[in-house]
Amino acid sequence: MAITLKEVAERAGVSRSAVSRTFTDGASVSEKMRRKVEKAARDLGYSPNALASSLTTGRTKLIGLVSNNFHNPIFLQVFDLFTRGLQDRGLRPLLVNLSDETDPEASVRMLRQYSVDGAVVASSTLSPEFAKAFRDAGVPVVHSFGRHSSTPQVHVVGIDNVACGRMAARSLVARGYRRIGFLGGPQNATSTQDRFAGFMSELEGHPGLDLSHSFAAAYSFNAGRAEMMRLLRSEPAEAYFCGDDVLSIGVLSAITESGLSVPHDIGLIGLNDMEMAGWQNINLTTIHQPIRQIVNSSIELMVAMLDEPDRYPEARIFPCSIVERGTLRPVT
Template sequence: MEDSNGSGRGPTVQDVAARAGVSISAVSRAFTPGASISKKTKERVFDAANALGYTPNLVARSLATHRSGIVGLVMGDIRNPYYPEVVDALSRRLATHGFRTMLTTVWGDITVDDVAPSLVQSRVDGAIIASIADADRLGELLYKNGAAVMLFNRSAATSDKLSSVRCENVEGGRSVANYLLDKGFSRLAYIAGVEHIYTTQEREAGFVGRLMERGVQLFAREHGDYTYKGGFDAALRLATADTRPEAIFCANDITAIGAIDGVRAAGLRVPEDISIVGFDDIELASWPPYGLTTVRQDKAALIESCVDVLVEQIRSGQRTRHIQLVPVSIVERTSVR
């Protein structure tokens, strides 16, 4: 079977250039993320490539440009509904800049040491790391291998080189403390997430710190593991205690969703018997069976900043450290009386 050029071989960059009426270098620029080329010329090249069935040789381009066009997304447990939303949005925004994504997960028995070799060998141009243990260690390794690195919604605990964008976790925790105290609650509990994850530490520090500033001790603390089951079990324990809390602040929304069901399983009502607040504002939080009052992260702002800074670092070759905090706000629904 002959190809469209009649030679029996696949279409080449020369074929695309001839069909589009442009130079070979223009075709190369059209398929290179961030290269200087007019929109009109780029469209002509893509139209010609589609008509011929041409796809660029990514390996050859990588060798020529010293870029792979790949950004690694390194996530923890993506069963948390927050992170599939984030992965989708990050991938879409990176695609607008011409980058493909390589999703890698680090959770359970999969460690940083398991995934680091594939990221390095794939010669990723950049990496976005979120919600994993040893984020600093992986980030430093990729940084030393020439990749631009952004920590998403966490800060570097030990590295002075890695850039990060995160929401105001501490301020979010403080705002929940003020919100519940101002409503007259005094017996307040906290259901934590994964203990070593930076977000749960910051949210708890803000919440408990503000309670103490206002002369209130944390009534109870449970471990929720950032999961529905963790939230359900923790809330069930709190709801069946001899003296139960009046309100519970959960480290994230999926924990809070589980907590609502846990309180109901104990034969109690939300919010009449126990009020519940989450953190993230995932889509499920707004569903009528839950009506979760929560701390909203501005995911759009987090994602826009994260991707745009990373892309600029990749294209410029500069690795100037960038730290950004994105404000949060409380969204009131029906889970607090």
């Protein structure tokens, strides 16, 4: 077993409180005492037990990092940014993989058992109610990549997917496309729904367009490719707004495999601007989602909430912008 406070105290010939205090900053300890204790601690190789102290302080510095996006490459970056950002602030990410779980109950219970100081729900597909379950259980929560709302029930950090849908629509119209398709991710994902709604509402304002839409089974290469293959069997649209980049790349693959070319035969615009979209052999025109800012802002909010748990729920929405690459024809 590891060295305990008591052993250090005995070795240094002081009380247990004295040892505790030298390892608590802001506590009252004389220089002489501190040196004595630190020496003993060093000799013994002592390091304080964070969990035992959490019992009395009520703080574990554990943060639940809850996600169901373990298949989309952008989430590797998301995890990278979250773990580094949290670590830099002395917080520890306890990772929860929801896979197909949609019921928050089990995760909430588990995170409460481990007394996490807070939870970050990082998902563009889960509903606001999912995140709310954490709040209701008394766990401070921020929903990253969550659904935009002007009156959120929990802290939300992300983008306005409806506005993104509109932006994509405008850019297709501006390029003179008339037969326009929406090829979304899974239909039950909030991000899909919002992008779809924004896209369609913008296009409704433009008469004479020929609109269509369909949904892929997942945000994945294979789902995008399969759905595009299906669309190619009848007459496809002139241009598609795809649910996200990885879906777009599958679509791209399907199109070129069929002997058609992009953007000559079919135009394509994605969303996310993942690293791969910029690879020269993909070169996807897409809408940039400012991931780094979203993650950092989420962490800031989380940290703020640790001091002020009842902070009024806030939505932090970051603007997106189109990154012009090679999968849409130029503006006429």
